[in-house]
Amino acid sequence: MNSSNIQINESDSKTAVNRLRSWKATWKEYRKHKFLFLMLVPILAWYGIFHYGPLYGIMLAFKDFSPVKGIWGSDWVGLEHFKYLFYQSPDFARIFRNTVLISLYNIVFGFPAPIILVLMLNEVRSSLFKRFAQSISYVPHFFSWVILSGIIIVMLSPSEGPVNYILHLFGAEPIYFLADPEYFRPTLVVTNIWKEIGWGTIIYLAALSGIDPTLYEAAVIDGAGRWKKMWHITIPSILPVVSIMFILSLGGILNAGFDQIFNLYSPVVYEVADVLDTFVYRAGIQQSQFGLTTAVGLFKNVIGIALVLGTNFIVKRLGQEGVL
Structure with a gap:
């Protein structure tokens, strides 16, 4: 050797x-x-x-499920459920469009809301007022949409609601916020922001706590005011967290918020309010089309994963932190 x-x-x-x-x-x-x-x-x-554990149920998307035969014994149908959704279903295109639009509205208007609130709270000098404002903004998150929908229905009632009463004082006609297709989507976005804006600030407040105070002290010595400190120190410091939250938000773009929509919508606004999750509820729970609804769920997950990976790639190419 x-x-x-x-x-x-x-x-x-x-x-x-x-x-x-x-x-x-x-x-x-x-x-x-x-x-x-x-x-x-x-x-x-x-x-x-x-x-x-439930992942084995994905095969239902490719089977004609029969409760008598069970998941393993049911007959294979291949891509028939997907063909029905994409080519034969009279409602799928409308439902898919509603889902994407409502989710995009929530991202465009709802995603920046907690960031703006955090930046505003960061400029408040009174710690007592800051804690009070945080506590008040957190409260709606801990109530279910079953409770909040009752409050919203009363608040927006065209006959007795305080919102329409104020509009009446200004000479405006009553608005049927939950029964008018023109106003239903904006109502969803505003009420969703109201419920989640406080809870969304928690992550950004944690990011703010990690900023080195000496950066602000150096900025004061250089003569920077509040706006310049926020623009050149605060925002760049939380930008990595913002990019991660944005990636995760895009990944859930096909989750338009079943609990909220289900408790607020009615047949008169199906044209603008019916989304994939409500379709799954009706087809799966009420009509027992388990194979079809599983195909919808698999379609949502594939799109979500693709959006997460694509957005993560773009964000990392722009020099920010990604999730992978």
């Missing part, structure tokens, strides 16, 4: 020894903090049971 082979064997031996030592050190850390890792078990079990 020549000297080069001996050196290679010695190098392999050292690598194996280093790996073994690394595994031993890692296992020692696991044992040292075993109770902390045990706290992960319920979360992992929850994800495994409710997120990864």
Whole structure:
């Protein structure tokens, strides 16, 4: 055996020894903090049971499901459900358009809302007022849309609602916000902002807390005012977090908000309010078309993954942080 082979064997031996030592050190850390890792078990079990376990049901999108035969015994139909959705369904194009439009409205108007609120709160000098404003803005998030929809219906009532009463004082005619296709989508966007704006600020407030205070002190010495400090320090500091949240928002563009729409819409606004999730509810729960609705869910997930990957690629090319 020549000297080069001996050196290679010695190098392999050292690598194996280093790996073994690394595994031993890692296992020692696991044992040292075993109770902390045990706290992960319920979360992992929850994800495994409710997120990864049901994945086998995706095959329903390619089967003519029969409850008697079960998932595995049902007949394969290939891409028939997708062909029906894309080429034969009289409502799919309208439903898809409504879903995209409502989601885009929520992104265009709802995504910047918590950022603007955070920038405003960051300029408030009274800590008492800041905490009060944060608490008030958080409250709607903790109520379900079942409760909030009741409040919204009363507030926007054309006969007794305070909003139409104020409009009447200015000489305007009553507006049927929830029954007029022209006003239904704007109502969805505004009420969604009202519910989620406070909760959305939490992440951005955490990002603001990580800004080095010396940056502001140096800016003051250089003569920068509030606007310049916000434009040159605050906004660039939270921009990585903003880019990540934007990527995640685009990934859920086909989730237009089932709970909100289902509790506020009615047949008179189906033309502008019917979305993929409400279609899945009617076709799946009420009509038992489980294969068709599974195909819709698979279609949504594929589009969501494609948007996340595409947006992540663009954001990283622009020099910002991505999710991958």
